[in-house]
Amino acid sequence: MGEEVKSLVVEEEMGVVESKEWYLVSYAPHGVPTTDHLKLRKVRLSIAPESIPDAHVAIEMLLFSVDPYLRGRFTGTLDGLYFPQFELNQVITIFGIGRVKRSNDSKYEEGDIVLSASFPVAEYCVMPSSEIDAKIDAASGISLPDYLSTLAWLGIEVVADPKPGSNVFISAASGGVGMIAGQLAKIRGCRVIGSTGSDEKVRLIKEEFGYDDGFNYKKEEDLDAVLSKFFPNGIDVYLDNVGGKMLESVLNHVNKFARIPLCGMISQYNQVWTEREGVRNLLNLVGKEVRMEGFLLKTHFNRFGDFAKEIEGHIKEGRLKPKTKINFGIESFLDSLNSLFSSSNIGKVVIQVNKA
Amino acid sequence: MGEEVKSLVVEEEMGVVESKEWYLVSYAPHGVPTTDHLKLRKVRLSIAPESIPDAHVAIEMLLFSVDPYLRGRFTGTLDGLYFPQFELNQVITIFGIGRVKRSNDSKYEEGDIVLSASFPVAEYCVMPSSEIDAKIDAASGISLPDYLSTLAWLGIEVVADPKPGSNVFISAASGGVGMIAGQLAKIRGCRVIGSTGSDEKVRLIKEEFGYDDGFNYKKEEDLDAVLSKFFPNGIDVYLDNVGGKMLESVLNHVNKFARIPLCGMISQYNQVWTEREGVRNLLNLVGKEVRMEGFLLKTHFNRFGDFAKEIEGHIKEGRLKPKTKINFGIESFLDSLNSLFSSSNIGKVVIQVNKA
Numbered sequence: 026m027g028e029e030v031k032s033l034v035v036e037e038e039m040g041v042v043e044s045k046e047w048y049l050v051s052y053a054p055h056g057v058p059t060t061d062h063l064k065l066r067k068v069r070l071s072i073a074p075e076s077i078p079d080a081h082v083a084i085e086m087l088l089f090s091v092d093p094y095l096r097g098r099f100t101g102t103l104d105g106l107y108f109p110q111f112e113l114n115q116v117i118t119i120f121g122i123g124r125v126k127r128s129n130d131s132k133y134e135e136g137d138i139v140l141s142a143s144f145p146v147a148e149y150c151v152m153p154s155s156e157i158d159a160k161i162d163a164a165s166g167i168s169l170p171d172y173l174s175t176l177a178w179l180g181i182e183v184v185a186d187p188k189p190g191s192n193v194f195i196s197a198a199s200g201g202v203g204m205i206a207g208q209l210a211k212i213r214g215c216r217v218i219g220s221t222g223s224d225e226k227v228r229l230i231k232e233e234f235g236y237d238d239g240f241n242y243k244k245e246e247d248l249d250a251v252l253s254k255f256f257p258n259g260i261d262v263y264l265d266n267v268g269g270k271m272l273e274s275v276l277n278h279v280n281k282f283a284r285i286p287l288c289g290m291i292s293q294y295n296q297v298w299t300e301r302e303g304v305r306n307l308l309n310l311v312g313k314e315v316r317m318e319g320f321l322l323k324t325h326f327n328r329f330g331d332f333a334k335e336i337e338g339h340i341k342e343g344r345l346k347p348k349t350k351i352n353f354g355i356e357s358f359l360d361s362l363n364s365l366f367s368s369s370n371i372g373k374v375v376i377q378v379n380k381a
Numbered sequence: 382m383g384e385e386v387k388s389l390v391v392e393e394e395m396g397v398v399e400s401k402e403w404y405l406v407s408y409a410p411h412g413v414p415t416t417d418h419l420k421l422r423k424v425r426l427s428i429a430p431e432s433i434p435d436a437h438v439a440i441e442m443l444l445f446s447v448d449p450y451l452r453g454r455f456t457g458t459l460d461g462l463y464f465p466q467f468e469l470n471q472v473i474t475i476f477g478i479g480r481v482k483r484s485n486d487s488k489y490e491e492g493d494i495v496l497s498a499s500f501p502v503a504e505y506c507v508m509p510s511s512e513i514d515a516k517i518d519a520a521s522g523i524s525l526p527d528y529l530s531t532l533a534w535l536g537i538e539v540v541a542d543p544k545p546g547s548n549v550f551i552s553a554a555s556g557g558v559g560m561i562a563g564q565l566a567k568i569r570g571c572r573v574i575g576s577t578g579s580d581e582k583v584r585l586i587k588e589e590f591g592y593d594d595g596f597n598y599k600k601e602e603d604l605d606a607v608l609s610k611f612f613p614n615g616i617d618v619y620l621d622n623v624g625g626k627m628l629e630s631v632l633n634h635v636n637k638f639a640r641i642p643l644c645g646m647i648s649q650y651n652q653v654w655t656e657r658e659g660v661r662n663l664l665n666l667v668g669k670e671v672r673m674e675g676f677l678l679k680t681h682f683n684r685f686g687d688f689a690k691e692i693e694g695h696i697k698e699g700r701l702k703p704k705t706k707i708n709f710g711i712e713s714f715l716d717s718l719n720s721l722f723s724s725s726n727i728g729k730v731v732i733q734v735n736k737a
Contacts, residue, residue: 097668106633107668268663287667294664303659307624308650311643311675312453312463318674319667 040073045355046116046147052101054297057363062099063117065356070149077129083151084123086144087381090173091352091361091374092201093266095119096294116145120322122161122169123150124381130154138163138381140172142323148355148378158322159329167340170349170375176288177205178332179325181213184286184318185262189214192256194275196242197266199226200365201373202288204234206264208345211235215262218255220271222368229371233346248274259283268293273304276315285317295366348372396429401711402472402503408457410653413719418455419473421712426505433485438510440479442500443737446529447708447717447730448557449622451475452650472501476678478517478525479506480737486510494519494737496528498679504711504734514678515685523696526705526731532644533561534688535681537569540642540674541618545570548612550631552598553622555582556721557729558644560590562620564701567591571618574611576627578724585727589702604630618642624649625658632665641673651722704728 045067053062072083097107098117111117121144125137133139133154138161144150161172180202187193193210197203198219207230210217219230219239230236238255245251252260252274259280265272268290275285293301310317339345350370352361355378364370401423409418428439453463454473467473477500481493489495489510494517500506517528536558543549549566553559554575563586566573575586575595586592594611601607608616608630615636621628624646631641649657666673695701706726708717711734720726 094667097664106635106662106665272663273659287663289667290664298662298664301661303629303661304663305657305659306654307628307643307660307673308453308463308646308654309675310673311450311645311677314675314677314680316672316674317666318672319665319670321667321670324670 040076041069041071042149044068044070044147044149046145047355047358048116049099049111049113051113052099052110054101056295057366058096058099058359060359063359065358070151072127072149072151074127074129077127077151080130080154081151082125082130082133082139082154082157083127083149084139084144085126085149086121086123086147086355086378087138088169088173089119089121089144089146089358089376089378090201091358091365091376092120092176092289093291093294093365094289095362096366100294100297116147118143119146120144120173121378122172124379128154133157133160138169140329142321142326146355146358158326159333161333165333165337167337169381170351170373171336171340171347172333173373173375174201174205174336174347175325175329175332176322177202178209178336179320179322179328180264180286180288181206181209181262182332182335183325183328184320185210185264185284187213187215187262187284191215191261192258192280193217193262193264194252194256194260195219195236195264195266196271197221197291198230198236198239199234199371200266201370202266203264204230204348204372205345207234207236209339210262211237212339212344226371233348242271249277252278262286264288265290267291269302269304273302273306276304276306276309279309279313279315281313283313283315285315287317287319291366350374352376354378396432397425397427398505400424400426400503400505402501403711403714404472405455405467405469407469408455408466410457412651413722414452414455414715416715419715421714426507428483428505428507430483430485433483433507436486436510437507438481438486438489438495438513439483439505439507440495440500441482441505442477442479442503442711442734443494444525444529445475445477445500445502445714445732445734446557447714447721447732448476448532448645449647449650449721450645451718452722456650456653472503474499475502476500476529477734478528480735484510489513489516494525496685498677498682502711502714514682515689517689521689521693523693524705525737526707526729527692527696527703528689529729529731530557530561530692530703531681531685531688532678533558534565534692535676535678535684536620536642536644537562537565537618538688538691539681539684540676541566541620541640543569543571543618543640547571547617548614548636549573549618549620550608550612550616551575551592551620551622552627553577553647554586554592554595555590555727556622557726558622559620560586560704560728561701563590563592565695566618567593568695568700582727589704598627605633608634615639620644621646623647625660629658629660629662632660632662632671635665635669635671637669639669639671641671643673643675647722706730708732710734 269292625648
């Protein structure tokens with residue numbers, strides 16, 4: 026044991042780190058993924074200055090954002106359209122925050138805290154600096170996981186852009202996106218209703234996240250009736266995190282010019298698409314002149330500065346209260362991902378890979 | 382006989398006209414509507430100057446635009462969301478062109494040619510001048526029916542806004558909207574493929590409307606395969622006129638940031654929505670960041686001047702060749718409407734109510 030520790034220390038001094046990483050063994054078209062599909066392996070990686078090519082950086086991973094869309098990236102070809110599929114035997118990638126350990130790009134220096142939508146799910150990596158999407162001001166006074174809520178901000182502030190008084194509905198309301206989106210819509214002066222998967226979560230979104238009201242969709246047999254009850258004046262914005270039957274029901278309650286930012290569709294990931302329940306009333310989009318729009322982080326990173334400034338202000342001044350479930354160690358990745366599909370989480374699921 | 386004619390002439394001199402109009406007797410949730418649902422009646426209408434209230438006009442109808450969406454306005458409450466339903470025992474309304482016979486609004490004078498998305502389906506009417514959406518320059522040199530193609534123009538120029546070289550797909554390509562939309566996309570420098578319901582129409586869209594290519598969807602068992610064949614580089618714009626299975630198939634071929642203007646969904650009108658085939662792959666909208674958007678004429682009439690100027694230029698300079706099927710007399714309304722659902726038409730279906 027002593028020998029091994031000693032040799033590792035020596036290696037790190039020489040610029041070699043040990044790094045565990047998750048790679049894809051086989052696609053999983055159905056159900057939740059297991060270690061038959063994703064496996065952890067250990068590699069040794071040189072991060073010595075001479076090992077970093079031009080315009081590359083060595084990164085020590087700090088935090089990963091665990092989001093449902095990841096599931097869609099290894100369903101195999103049938104779902105190839107949804108997201109580019111991860112390649113077999115390759116390390117999968119993720120949205121996260123890391124610290125620059127070495128830099129061969131004058132824009133970055135050791136110690137910089139950076140964000141990327143395409144970090145490898147690894148403890149360390151050497152990657153092109155062009156893959157870095159933003160730099161974070163580590164002295165801003167808000168905690169690093171809060172910078173992983175960009176998608177929720179984009180959904181409300183950029184894609185939906187609701188007016189004060191708008192009727193906003195958010196599904197998966199206590200989840201990583203919903204929790205922040207609901208609060209941002211409230212800050213904008215909207216009336217915000219959420220759906221979630223337990224009575225406890227309904228209580229939570231009202232008491233902790235400031236939703237005007239909410240319901241437990243698992244206890245509602247008639248979604249149409251419950252939407253009629255909560256939206257007597259119709260729905261102006263629906264931030265969709267679930268898809269399927271909920272989306273279909275919402276389309277029977279949309280107001281003129283409603284906007285539907287599509288963040289993800291958690292009800293849809295674990296089946297091949299031909300087995301999914303179809304949405305039968307898209308015609309309502311025509312009559313109500315509704316805009317339904319998918320959006321991804323990577324496209325909108327030019328807005329990261331606006332997001333950071335706004336979110337820092339809201340958090341410091343107590344208007345926004347994020348809730349984060351932190352799992353520790355890269356080993357927790359598979360369980361963290363699968364926990365999203367069991368309704369067991371509240372707030373955003375984050376993995377702390379290395380200490381910030 | 383002689384007596385009756387004489388009295389009518391006298392009445393018209395006095396300012397009374399006879400006007401036939403279509404009114405709704407009962408809703409038709411299924412199938413094509415019949416005279417059980419829509420009936421023609423004859424009324425006498427005073428258009429004498431003293432009969433026109435302030436800010437009202439008397440209109441002699443010239444042309445009606447016969448469009449599939451009309452069908453959605455009398456399916457009854459189950460479809461109430463798609464469009465406001467026509468009221469029972471009321472005259473139904475339509476997009477058309479009329480001539481001002483009397484005006485009690487200084488903005489309009491006798492002889493003005495005007496356009497409204499909400500004319501009654503009648504030979505004459507007295508209506509608030511606020512219901513007029515635009516005035517047409519009768520001396521423009523293009524024919525009046527060509528001003529009824531506003532929806533096609535909106536779909537391509539305003540909602541889709543494709544770049545030169547974009548891959549554009551248009552369903553119901555030889556119909557009233559498709560015929561113009563395809564030509565406008567070609568004028569913009571796009572590659573345009575159309576689907577339509579007969580080999581003859583496929584020939585027509587290529588030879589007369591300048592589509593790059595097209596297919597007869599009735600002869601294709603595998604829409605996915607045919608879209609793969611015609612769009613090896615994916616679809617950037619899909620102007621949807623049909624909905625249902627075609628829309629679903631398109632969603633398996635969309636490119637990043639594709640736009641899907643929803644004009645209408647002709648495959649969807651004659652069933653109640655719960656009986657329709659659902660679209661199962663909306664998740665593709667997320668991964669490809671697609672925008673799908675319904676739009677209606679009424680909302681965009683502020684752009685009518687741009688439309689008119691552009692369409693007049695295209696037609697006069699021979700770039701755009703509209704094809705119009707003109708049916709004569711208000712009596713033809715029900716048959717004209719139903720003809721849209723039998724794939725029997727080529728080009729835009731228009732009713733000439735009175736002579737221009």
